[in-house]
Structure formats: structure tokens, C-alpha cells
Amino acid sequence: MPMQAVRPKILGFISEQASAWLVALVVLLTGSALTVIVAWTAADLYQQQVRQRFQLLVNERYTRIQERFEDQEQRLGSLQRFFVNSGDVSRAEFDGFAQPLLLHARAYAWAPRIFREQRSLFEQEISRQRGVPFNIRELNAAGVLASASERDEYVPVLYSQTQSLLGSPLGFDLLAQPLRRSALERAQQSGKLAVSQPMQLVGVEPAYAAGVLLVAPVSKVAGTKPYGFVMAVISMRQLVADGLPRPSRDNLVMQIVDTSDTRQRVLYASSNAVGNSDLTAARRLTLGDHVYALSLRASEVFDKANHSSMHTILAMGVLLSVLLSALLYVLVSQRQRALKLVEQRTVQLRSREQELRGAHGQLRSVLNAATQVAIIATDLRGVVNTFNAGAEQMLGFKAEEVLGHLTLESLHMAAELEARAVTLSLALGKRIPPSQAMLVESPDSQHEAREWTLVREDGSQLTVNMLATVLLDDYGLWVGHLAIYLDVTQQKRAYEALAARDRLLKKLSIHVPGGIFQFTLEPPDNWRFIYASEGMRDIYEIELGVLQQDAGKVLERIHPLDVERVRASIRLSALQLSHWREEYRVQLPQRGLRWIRGEATPEELPGGGTLWHGYVSDISDLKRVEEELRALSITDSLTGIYNRRYFQDRLKGEMLRLNRISGALSLIMLDVDHFKRINDQHGHAVGDAVLQELCRRIGQRLRRTDVFCRLGGEEFAVLCPNTDGTQAYSLATQLWQSLRDTSMEPVGIVTASFGVASWRIDEGIDGLLLRADSAVYVAKQAGRDRVKAEPLRA
Incomplete structure (x- = not known):
């Protein structure tokens, strides 16, 4: 019988083929009608209840006032009797x-x-x-x-x-x-x-x-x-x-009128506001020989406390009807879609059933096709019931020789199983038989593959990785075990080769001067050493474990004046993927200040960041030699003062400073008088001693900022920064006098001719040198042994 013939009707009376919109509309109309009926009934009941509440309030108020009137009559009557009887x-x-x-x-x-x-x-x-x-x-x-x-x-x-x-x-x-x-x-x-x-x-x-x-x-x-x-x-x-509710809380508006009064004056009227309700009541009050009319109406407080719930019922009813109709629309539409989907799935399942029948045979073929992996399944007793082609090729057994005859234990090395069983028994606190040792996991394992040794048919041994799991049937019952073996002989050999290479690399890094490293910089600013050789410990005096955990320790060792430059060079190398090379100072706890040179080649990491391969070495000795060579290159070997090369470099620097910020600069040049005669009469050794003594005397009287240089032979110069012509002339006079005051053995008094020149705005180096040299020439022409200032401007 087709499925459509037995489908039940929706809600018992609507056909399955009916539109979901029609069902929703019927429910909406029905719900709205019921809501109107309920609201009308509730409104009528509400009016009855309001009238009852109002009558109760009126009766209570009338009774209270009448009782007070009667109480006043009784009190006055008792006072009357008191006077009559007394x-x-x-x-x-x-x-x-x-x-x-x-x-x-x-x-x-x-x-x-x-x-x-x-x-x-x-x-x-x-x-x-x-x-x-x-x-x-x-x-x-x-x-x-x-x-x-x-x-x-x-x-x-x-x-x-x-x-x-x-x-x-x-x-x-x-x-x-x-x-x-x-x-x-x-x-x-x-x-x-x-x-x-x-x-x-x-x-x-x-x-x-x-x-x-x-x-x-x-x-x-x-x-x-x-x-x-x-x-x-x-x-x-x-x-x-007195004793009535406050006007802001009184449910009644009250008024009392004396009926015997021709003007019908109001004796009392409430101060609260009258409500919109038409509820009213009238009562008669008597006091003495007068009759009073008590009129009562509902106040605004009464209206607010007894508001109708009809609008709320209508709103909630309509909302509930809309929600119910929407829910039914969704349910009916989903049901119709579900029925269509069931029909489609039924057709698909029938086709899948045919496919699964073929897939079962294909699975067997796949197991046998996995020739590089041994797949072995056993029953609960451990007897092998599945032995694929990969297992035949790996172990040398034929499937018919193994299935139903051999156990998984017989394929493993017995001594290895016994050792493993003892270890598991101690860890688990219970005895584990050797036959189960390869199937039981230790408490600290995470279902990982474990290395075992198998015995082949010819008696040879094979190292494999084994992953074992339990087999469950359709009802979740334990029916056996499944073991997957992977031959790791070649992999193990590769690991051994890698270990040997690592040992060689470590041995080489120990004997190579300096340290070898791999360094990464990852976003946002994560610095890390992923490898550091033994030499890095000597370079920075930091343990390798600490170094790999926190690369910032290296930056702490770098001299404060160099650390920002090193950081900037690393970031620039990462940005441009350019070769990194830097020389910087480190402050070590034991060896003090040292100079380090580092070089590294960067490469970009796939996940972002940069990896450097490089080395660092201690160049403190090289720096010391460089400083010595630099000192020799700018120092006169005979006198120990600066030579002509340093004079020229320093004069260029001062001229650049003057052109940038202005200021003053003066130059004193001097030439030893008759120095050739001293060499001829006393020899060059005496002449060298005279030059050394002359430099000593002049150097004692110079300021720290003055630069004293030997230009060549017996010619010298004094560069005076921030010094005008008058100050320089005074200094030259003092230097001239220091030579004449004391004789030099064995030559006696040695004199010199001095020339002074000061810098002029927009003047170059050559102009200043020419004017100073001209002043020396003038001093020599005037008879030597004197100080001459620069020639005046024309």
C-alpha cells in the first residue's frame, strides 16, 4: 500500500495535502474568535465585580459615618443625664x-x-x-x-x-x-x-x-x-x-448635604478627584432632628485599582493565536518536507544498500592491498582471524597457516613480552600475563603506537610500531582485538643517522670559536632561541636552558648604549630579509665589558615571523688591536702628539660645526728657529730630543680642548676651538715665553716663530691655513723668535 494511503490527518480533520498557510489561517481565526468570547465574558464579570466592590465600600463608609453620628448623640445624651441626675x-x-x-x-x-x-x-x-x-x-x-x-x-x-x-x-x-x-x-x-x-x-x-x-x-x-x-x-x-484614607488613596468621593437646609449647603465634600466610572450611591444619615443626604461616587483611585483586563486578554489572545498559527505553519511545513525527504532517503538507502554489498568485498581487497602495513585481528582468546597481505609480506607467513592456528603472542618476541608484563603489573597493581602485554596500555600512555619486535617465519627479527585497539560489535560488546603493525626498520636507521649527525654537530660547535644559534622573531614581539650551541654560554655567561626559555636575557647583557641599536638592526633585517651583521658591547658578570660580533642570515617563516641562522664571536682582542692601530694612525711616533692626518680630520670637523652653528675658531702655527743647525751641530738624536722637550713644554700649557699636532719636521700647529683671535694670540705668547724661559741641554735656548689666525665667516680650510702660515712667514722675516698675528684685511 502506498505511504499516502495511510497518512493520518493533521489535527484529526485537515488533509495532509492541505497547505500549511491554510492550517495557520484556520487556527488564527479560531483563536481570535475564542479570544473575543473570553474577553467579552471577562468584561461582563469584571463589571459585576467592580459594582460589588463599590457597594461594599459604600456600605462600609455609610455604616462608619452613621455610627459616628449615633455615637455623638449617645455621648451628648450621657452628658445630659449627668446634669439631670447631679x-x-x-x-x-x-x-x-x-x-x-x-x-x-x-x-x-x-x-x-x-x-x-x-x-x-x-x-x-x-x-x-x-x-x-x-x-x-x-x-x-x-x-x-x-x-x-x-x-x-x-x-x-x-x-x-x-x-x-x-x-x-x-x-x-x-x-x-x-x-x-x-x-x-x-x-x-x-x-x-x-x-x-x-x-x-x-x-x-x-x-x-x-x-x-x-x-x-x-x-x-x-x-x-x-x-x-x-x-x-x-x-x-x-x-x-478622621480615620478615613488619605485623598490620594481614597476609593470614594463623598459629599454630605443637610436636606432641611433650603440652600442645600454642603456640610462636607472629599478633596479627591472623581473617576470616569458612572458608579454612584446615596444614603440617608440622621443626627438629632436633621436628616442628611450622603452621596458617594467612585474616585480615580478606585478606577486605577479596578482597571479592566479586557485589552490585555485581547492582546494576549491574539498574540497566542498568532504564535500558535506560526508554530503550526512551521510544524506542518516541516512535516511535509520531512515526508518528502523520507521518500527521497528511502530511495537513496536502497541504492546505498546495493553499494554496501559491493563495499564489503572492496574492504577485503583494500586490506589485502595495504602491503606496507600488517593488519591482524584476533578473537577474545587471541587467536588470529584476520591476516592481510601486508602481514604475509612483512612476516613471511601465509594467511592459511596463521588463521585459526596462531595467536598474537606467538608472533612477538617472548622475552620482550615478559619484560613488558612485569612493568605493567607494577604500574597497574595487578598481574598482567605476557599474552596480554602488547594489548594493555600503561596509565601514562595516550593510546600511542609502541615499538615491538616480531619474529618472522624464518626466525629473523623485525622492529615495528604497533597500535592496538579493541573490536566491538553492533551492540557495543567486546569481540576481539585489532593490531596494526608498521615496519620502522628503515625509520629507525634514519633516526640513528640523525642522532649521529646531531652528536657530530654538537662536537663541532664545541670546538668552533664563538656560538652558533637559530633565532626567531614572531608577532607581536616574541624573541626566542630555538637552538644555541655550547659557545653561547661562554659568550653571554647564560645557561643554555635559560637562554632558550627567555631570549630577553641576552638583551639584558648588551650595553645600554648599544641595546636599542641592536634591536633596530634585528627588526630591519626581519623587514628587509637582509643579512644581519652587528658589533656591540656586552657587560658580563665575570669577564666584564666585552665586544661581540654577530652575523646571521634571515628567512621568512610560513606562519609569519623570521628565522635567523647565525653565529656570534668575541672580538674584544680584535677591537683592542684596532684601537691601538687607530691610535698609531693619528699619533706622531716621535713626539707622541697628534699627527698631520688627525689635524686635517679635526679641522674639517670644526669647520663643519662652524658652518652649522657658528662660533669661534683660531689656529696657532709655529716653526722651530734654526732647527737644521741643531741637527747639523749636535746630530739627529739631539734634534729629536729637542722636539720631544718642546712638545712637552707646550702641551703642559694647553687647554684640554686645544688640539696639538705635528705637521711635519719642525713645524707644529695648535687648533683652538671656541677661541677668538685675541685669546689665541695671548695663548701663543705664553707658549713662546715657555720656550725662552729655560734652556735645553746641550743646545741652550731654543726659540720658535709663531703665527696666529682666527676663522672668518664664509671662509674655508685653505684660507685659514694660508693666513696662519703667512703669519709664521712674517715672524721669520721679522727676525724669528716672536709671535705674529694674521695680516689685516686690505
């Missing part, structure tokens, strides 16, 4: 009873009824009791408490217990103000509690001034007119707002 109440008794009642009320007060004829006597008696003047007062036109005008009756505040910081308005006549009078009259007529209209309270802080007056009549006998009134001064802000 008869005459003193101020201390009033304070003691009223003090605990001050909760949510600004003040409690007692005001007796006083008639016109009782006023004077009443004021005098109260003044006497209090110790301060007391009179009945009322608010005048300016809003200030003043003495009350004459009336038939007064109800002044006599006792007061208040929370206000402004104190109690004692003596204030409650009948002087219409709203208070109205409340008192209603309380007197009904004999019950009465509440005033909204008013501004007296003696209360401005923030708490808006409120009402709750009044209760006090009668000695029920049904008779009261002889006074007890009152509760109630601030609506304190009564309603």
Missing part, C-alpha cells in the same frame, strides 16, 4: 466627665438659661468663682466678641471642654445668633436633641470651622422647661474624615 455641677466635675467624651467632636459645653434680672448677679458670681472678670458676650458687627446687649433671656457658655488650640468662647450668648437660637428653641420645644443648620463655629481653627451644633435640653423635672443646655460642637471634617 443637680448643681461644678466646673471640675464637668471637666472630669466631659474630658473622656472628646472624640470626633471639637468641644462639649454647658450653657444655663439666665434672665435679664439675673444677669448682673450671675456675672458677679462667676467672676468671683473664676477669679477673673466674666460677662455675657456676643459677636458685634466686626465679628469680635463684645458685651451682649440687654435682652429678656440669655444662654451663655459657662463650662467648655474643647480640643481647639484657640480656647473656649466662655460667656458667648447662644441666643444672640439666629442659627444657634433656632436649635435651642427646637430642643426646648421638643425636649430632645436638636441640630443647628450648617454654620461657622466660634473658637475653632479655620480648618475645622464648618460644622453644626448638637443641643440637648436639661430639665430638673421631665416635661418642664429646661434650665440650661448641654451642647456638642461638631466639625464635619473631624467627624467624617
Whole structure:
């Protein structure tokens, strides 16, 4: 049956041939529809929950306010009963009873009824009791408490217990103000509690001034007119707002209106903002003989705390639908591609199966074709079951003589196996039989090939490298061993030849003066000696191991004045691949300062960097000879002063300096007078002694910067850098005088003719020499034994 006939449908109802885009679209539409339904249901449930929360908050707020109104009535009632049952109440008794009642009320007060004829006597008696003047007062036109005008009756505040910081308005006549009078009259007529209209309270802080007056009549006998009134001064802000959440956290906006007030004035209103919700509620509150309307609305805080999650549900639902549709699109498209790939792979596997059948035979042929490598496989007992053509050629056995008859142990040298077995037993801590010695690895080995000796059919021995491994079947079970042998006889001979050559090279390097090295410079700045002969230890007094680990040790030995030049020459040689040759000084711990000459030929490394092959040698003796030869080349052999060659070189250098930075330069030339006569009369040996003494005397009086030279015969010159003509003339005079002061044995006084010339701007060497020589000539013409300056300019 073809594969397409049994394929299951996607999701149980979509055909396999359906497009992946169609599947994704169906899932997206279904998910979006479900999201809308869930969002609508959640929105309806949300509205119900919000209304329930709002009603709970309203009921709790209404209950709390109503309880406070009732609590005020009960507290004032208890104060009323206190006066009824106590008869005459003193101020201390009033304070003691009223003090605990001050909760949510600004003040409690007692005001007796006083008639016109009782006023004077009443004021005098109260003044006497209090110790301060007391009179009945009322608010005048300016809003200030003043003495009350004459009336038939007064109800002044006599006792007061208040929370206000402004104190109690004692003596204030409650009948002087219409709203208070109205409340008192209603309380007197009904004999019950009465509440005033909204008013501004007296003696209360401005923030708490808006409120009402709750009044209760006090009668000695029920049904008779009261002889006074007890009152509760109630601030609506304190009564309603105390204990409620702060406006920034209140869920309700509240407003209280007195229904009996014709102007419908607001007794209390919350300061927080009204929310966008249409949730409202109204309740009725009663206090005394008044009914108040309590209206409640949801605030912005309530709206924020109860925001709808419908938009979030819609967004998340649509996003989830998109992700699910994308996932199904990927899965369906991958499934379709996978099915096509399976069909293709099935066809390919069938063709590969045919190829593998042929490959098995080819593998056998390959094993036999490997004639340079012996491949031998054994079973778990060690009996050989594979023996390729390379093994036949290497060992001389025929495959049919070995397979099933010989073991791997029989092909190895017995003494070698026993020695190896003892070593492995000690290393592993258990006995290893000789038959397994070639198959077991030591703990420190890394599955590397090991050298063994095999016994050929003719009894001869063969050195091989052997690599052994275990053979596993398809289930990972151990079924035998595989050994691969490589004949290393020729390789071993080559290694021995190389070792002999290395020994010869080492012996030669020991007897060659200096040191032979291989040096590399690799990026970024890695200096390294990869080879250094024994001579390098003597050159730098550094051990070879240290030298190969850190090439910087050599640079530390180089003289500080030469090290940068050596570094630069090495880098230049690496850059240009030019022959490196350098002479430099080294400072050694034992032999001190030495001169070294190094030469090396560079070549570029394949991976970047440069390799030098070269040698270094100690040329300190050669340098010493060179210095001696140089000194001889610039020194007069007779007198020991500088010769004409050095004079000419030094004069050229000074002229270059003057042309570059300007300055002063003078030249003193002298010629010994009648020197030929001294040679003729006393001999050349005396003449040589005279010249030597003359040089000694003049040299003692010269400065360190002056250059004293013998130009030839009896002619001499003194080069004076940074010296003008006047200074040079003075110096020449001193030199002339030093010759005349003391005689020379056996010739007596020896004199000389001196000529002085100083350098002029833009003048060459020849001009300066000519003027100095002319001055000497003038001195000789003038009679010798004198000093003459250069001729003046025309």
C-alpha cells in the first residue's frame, strides 16, 4: 500500500495535502474568535465585580459615618443625664466627665438659661468663682466678641471642654445668633436633641470651622422647661474624615448635604478627584432632628485599582493565536518536507544498500592491498582471524597457516613480552600475563603506537610500531582485538643517522670559536632561541636552558648604549630579509665589558615571523688591536702628539660645526728657529730630543680642548676651538715665553716663530691655513723668535 494511503490527518480533520498557510489561517481565526468570547465574558464579570466592590465600600463608609453620628448623640445624651441626675455641677466635675467624651467632636459645653434680672448677679458670681472678670458676650458687627446687649433671656457658655488650640468662647450668648437660637428653641420645644443648620463655629481653627451644633435640653423635672443646655460642637471634617484614607488613596468621593437646609449647603465634600466610572450611591444619615443626604461616587483611585483586563486578554489572545498559527505553519511545513525527504532517503538507502554489498568485498581487497602495513585481528582468546597481505609480506607467513592456528603472542618476541608484563603489573597493581602485554596500555600512555619486535617465519627479527585497539560489535560488546603493525626498520636507521649527525654537530660547535644559534622573531614581539650551541654560554655567561626559555636575557647583557641599536638592526633585517651583521658591547658578570660580533642570515617563516641562522664571536682582542692601530694612525711616533692626518680630520670637523652653528675658531702655527743647525751641530738624536722637550713644554700649557699636532719636521700647529683671535694670540705668547724661559741641554735656548689666525665667516680650510702660515712667514722675516698675528684685511 502506498505511504499516502495511510497518512493520518493533521489535527484529526485537515488533509495532509492541505497547505500549511491554510492550517495557520484556520487556527488564527479560531483563536481570535475564542479570544473575543473570553474577553467579552471577562468584561461582563469584571463589571459585576467592580459594582460589588463599590457597594461594599459604600456600605462600609455609610455604616462608619452613621455610627459616628449615633455615637455623638449617645455621648451628648450621657452628658445630659449627668446634669439631670447631679443637680448643681461644678466646673471640675464637668471637666472630669466631659474630658473622656472628646472624640470626633471639637468641644462639649454647658450653657444655663439666665434672665435679664439675673444677669448682673450671675456675672458677679462667676467672676468671683473664676477669679477673673466674666460677662455675657456676643459677636458685634466686626465679628469680635463684645458685651451682649440687654435682652429678656440669655444662654451663655459657662463650662467648655474643647480640643481647639484657640480656647473656649466662655460667656458667648447662644441666643444672640439666629442659627444657634433656632436649635435651642427646637430642643426646648421638643425636649430632645436638636441640630443647628450648617454654620461657622466660634473658637475653632479655620480648618475645622464648618460644622453644626448638637443641643440637648436639661430639665430638673421631665416635661418642664429646661434650665440650661448641654451642647456638642461638631466639625464635619473631624467627624467624617478622621480615620478615613488619605485623598490620594481614597476609593470614594463623598459629599454630605443637610436636606432641611433650603440652600442645600454642603456640610462636607472629599478633596479627591472623581473617576470616569458612572458608579454612584446615596444614603440617608440622621443626627438629632436633621436628616442628611450622603452621596458617594467612585474616585480615580478606585478606577486605577479596578482597571479592566479586557485589552490585555485581547492582546494576549491574539498574540497566542498568532504564535500558535506560526508554530503550526512551521510544524506542518516541516512535516511535509520531512515526508518528502523520507521518500527521497528511502530511495537513496536502497541504492546505498546495493553499494554496501559491493563495499564489503572492496574492504577485503583494500586490506589485502595495504602491503606496507600488517593488519591482524584476533578473537577474545587471541587467536588470529584476520591476516592481510601486508602481514604475509612483512612476516613471511601465509594467511592459511596463521588463521585459526596462531595467536598474537606467538608472533612477538617472548622475552620482550615478559619484560613488558612485569612493568605493567607494577604500574597497574595487578598481574598482567605476557599474552596480554602488547594489548594493555600503561596509565601514562595516550593510546600511542609502541615499538615491538616480531619474529618472522624464518626466525629473523623485525622492529615495528604497533597500535592496538579493541573490536566491538553492533551492540557495543567486546569481540576481539585489532593490531596494526608498521615496519620502522628503515625509520629507525634514519633516526640513528640523525642522532649521529646531531652528536657530530654538537662536537663541532664545541670546538668552533664563538656560538652558533637559530633565532626567531614572531608577532607581536616574541624573541626566542630555538637552538644555541655550547659557545653561547661562554659568550653571554647564560645557561643554555635559560637562554632558550627567555631570549630577553641576552638583551639584558648588551650595553645600554648599544641595546636599542641592536634591536633596530634585528627588526630591519626581519623587514628587509637582509643579512644581519652587528658589533656591540656586552657587560658580563665575570669577564666584564666585552665586544661581540654577530652575523646571521634571515628567512621568512610560513606562519609569519623570521628565522635567523647565525653565529656570534668575541672580538674584544680584535677591537683592542684596532684601537691601538687607530691610535698609531693619528699619533706622531716621535713626539707622541697628534699627527698631520688627525689635524686635517679635526679641522674639517670644526669647520663643519662652524658652518652649522657658528662660533669661534683660531689656529696657532709655529716653526722651530734654526732647527737644521741643531741637527747639523749636535746630530739627529739631539734634534729629536729637542722636539720631544718642546712638545712637552707646550702641551703642559694647553687647554684640554686645544688640539696639538705635528705637521711635519719642525713645524707644529695648535687648533683652538671656541677661541677668538685675541685669546689665541695671548695663548701663543705664553707658549713662546715657555720656550725662552729655560734652556735645553746641550743646545741652550731654543726659540720658535709663531703665527696666529682666527676663522672668518664664509671662509674655508685653505684660507685659514694660508693666513696662519703667512703669519709664521712674517715672524721669520721679522727676525724669528716672536709671535705674529694674521695680516689685516686690505
